[in-house]
Amino acid sequence: MKRTGSLRTALLYPLLWLWVIPAIIATLTAFWFAGQATDTSFDRVLKDDALALAAQVHWDGGRPSFSADSATAASLVFDSLSPSRFVVRTESGETLVGNAEFPAPAARRLASAKKGEPVFFDVTTSWGVLRTVALQLTHPGAPGKVWVIVGEAKSKRDQISQELAAAIFLPAACVGFLIVPLLYIGIRYGLAPARDISDAVARRSIEDLSPLPLEDTPDELRGFVTKINDLLGRLAEAIVHERHFIAQAAHQLRTPAAGIKLLAEDLLRSHRANPTAPPDTEVLQELAAASDRASHVVQQLLAMARAEFPAASQQTLTADLKDVINDEGKRWKKVAESFRKRLVVDVMLTGGRPPRATIQPTLFEEALGNVIENAIRYGGETITLELQGSENEVLVHVWDDGPPLSTTEVASLFVPFWRGESATSSGSGLGLAIARKAARSMRGELTYSIDPVRRGNRFTFHFSRAIDNA
Amino acid sequence: MRVLLVEDDPALRLGVRRALEAEGMQVDAVPDGDQAIAATATATYDLAVLDINLPRKDGFGVLQHWRDRGAGFPVLMLTARDDVADKVKALNAGADDYLAKPFEVAELVARLRALLRRHRGVSTNLCTLGDLQFDIAARELSWKGERIALSPREAALIELLMASPGKPVFKERIVSAMSSWRSDFSANAVEIYVLKLRRKLEHTDVRISTVRGVGYAMELTTG
Secondary structure (H helix, E strand, O other), rough: OOOOOHHHEEEEEEHHHHHHHHHHHHOOOOHHHHHHHHHHHHHHHHHHHHHHHOOOOOEOOEEEEEEHHHHHHHHOOOOOOOEEEEEEEEOOOOOEEEEEOOOOHHHHHHHHOOOOOOEEEEEEOOOEEEEEEEEEEEEOOOOEEEEEEEEOOOHHHHHHHHHHHHHHHHHHHHHHHHHHHHHHHHHHHHHHHHHHHHHHHHHHHOOOOOOOOOOOOOHHHHHHHHHHHHHHHHHHHHHHHHHHHHHHHHHHHHHHHHHHHHHHHHHHHHHOOOOOOOOHHHHHHHHHHHHHHHHHHHHHHHHHHHOOOOOOOOEEEEEEHHHHHHHHHHHEEHHHHHHHOOEEEEOOOOOOOOOOEEHHHHHHHHHHHHHHHHHHOOOOOOEEEEEOOOOOOOEEEEOOOOOOOOOEEEEEOOOOEEEEEOOOOOOOOOHHHHHHHHHHOOOOOEEEEEEEOOOOOEEEEEEEEEOOOO | EEEEEEOHHHHHHHHHHHHHHHHHOOOEEEHHHHHHHHHHHHHHOEEEEEEEEOOOHHHHHHHHHHOOOOOOOEEEEEHHHHHHHHHHHHHHHOEEEEEEOOOOHHHHHHHHHHHHHHHHOOOOOOOOOOEEEEOOOOEEEOOOOEEEEEOOOHHHHHHHHOOOOOOOOOOOHHHHHHOOOOOOOHHHHHHHHHHHHHHOOOOOOEEEEOOOOOOOEEEEEOO
């Protein structure tokens, strides 16, 4: 069986992922935007440094010169956090001020720069990777151009970046550590009613099938608990029914068991008193008869169980009941004769359609047999087995010409273990109950009526007429 | 002791009848309530063993019939049900005891003897007259501790006579108690068994005297 795990885990993991993924995306985005803003700010400062240097460039007759000395120029780009390098260089490569070894930016970068617009880029130098801004200066009438290039070490930006990371990721991580137990506690609290129901069921004894209380059950679990209560109700009903049946079955078996025990003890007692004497024939005969009766009761009890819960393996088919009735008629004719009674088979069909019905043949034969046997044992001198077909129904009547049963008897006729006034000791009181249960398990019915014309007792099996495919 | 057994199951009826007969009881066995009522109309019984679940008229109906007509003999009811409600119903209906099937013969016999003792107002199975003792349960007669061998019929006669020592027992009562439908016991047979017992008691201080026109009484020769 596949193990599905706990509901708590099933809720915790999705909720955790729902929190972790957006939290990661949000912090990364925040970090990126903060980094971008910082870079832009530093670039602006760098640009200001370049503009400050550019302000010191003068044009004399179209020739550029730098009006301040090197120390002043260095002070214009001084930064306490990261060392700066700079150069002011003509297009022809003449250095007006600054670090002559500052490498010239790639031509493609400078070419893309519009006149007067600063160009930012990273460049690898002997001082390391520098964030650099290049500013092109021109002068009306002057043929050449001047480049003001200022670079600063990226250490300042890296440090700020680390500080930003710490400021953004650390609180997020802390909240994350706090969120997990909070989610766990929340889920646990939310699932408490389900746990209470589970505990209430676990605390119960095997005998307690009373419904679970619904008063404090949340709406989401109310339907579930109602279904459990329905199940408990059906279970209790089935157990009561089963216990009653077992008690009745035990009751039915006690009498033949007591008789067999006494007769066996009698034989033993006689044998001990006189080992050479033959056993008493009367005792032996009665012992055999008692065993037969006990065996009959056991068979009836099993038949009752079969009728109540027909095996899935029982073959269900659409059969012509005329054949079944004729076969059963032949089988029971001899039994009727042994009781000095007469069994007649009469098939009354209308419309020429075969009387087909969907039955389980073995079960139906058993049920019909019980009703016929009942009529032979307790009914009149003549028993008639009749098959009647109508538009929608197929009816099988077992009619006997005995005196009709009293209203009291009719009321209890199909009650398991009920035995009539004229019942013999061999009857278990199960025959008719088995027959009715069998009929119902085949979606049919078994009823009793007094024949309106002939009087007597009439038991009728009702089955829906099967649609003829043939 | 004559017992009426009312039981519809043939095996149980035969088994109980034979078991009780082996204990020296005379048993008439009938299969239904109607026959049970008919039996008590024609014979006198010391005890009845009555099944509850009977065809035609059930055990409760039969018991009610007997008690309504003043029949006071003890009745032990037999049933396949052993729930308390049935026991209470049986005892309330006038039964003196109750036994659930299946049962041990020894228990049935012991209960029947106990019922009979209670009915006769005695508390022991021993009947004593002088040095003569009869153990009802063991069916043994002894004088001064010495056993006197008895046939079942002789034991049944001694049991009747020693139930009320010194008092006469009607001959008709003896005939009825020692008869059953299967073995009729005549007045002449009573005389023969009295004669046999007198011979066996010759050496004791107890005698069976004839009470003319009434029956027999057991008494001490010294009295």
